[in-house]
Amino acid sequence: MFAVPENTVALPSSAVAVHPVRVALQVALDRDRWKHLLRYDPEERFSTLIEKTDDQEIWLMSWLPGQTATLHDHAQTTGAFTVVSGVLTEVVTTRIQVVHQLVEGQSRVWGPGYVHQVRNDGTDPAISIHVYRHGTRAMNAYRYDPVTGPVR
């Protein structure tokens, strides 16, 4: 047995030293931080800002069955999202399209050039937490060409 001296483990000095998936998971578990903001909008996917700092933005989104974010990238941002409840379908698009089914606690990350669509194909509402870094929540729309891949 041995003692670990204090200050042996370096703690992150800024928020961006923590992986965005970890941030999203921590916020997802901390429902008191965002439950008062949660809405379900029958017209479109609901989204609202939970927190904005110089380093990152954290957003809450809700998805009723059938609601979707059309094919897009996130411009220069990097980040991650985590499913809090329900099931979300993510379609990652390069020249081909790869489908991921995401359930509670599962996350995906993105960076510049990452093109995807997210939607709720399930029968229950879904909730997700999204962390954006290196810029605000910008999106560029795409369409999918089966020959060339995503086209802006």
Ligand SMILES: [Fe+2]
């Ligand atoms: Fe996205």
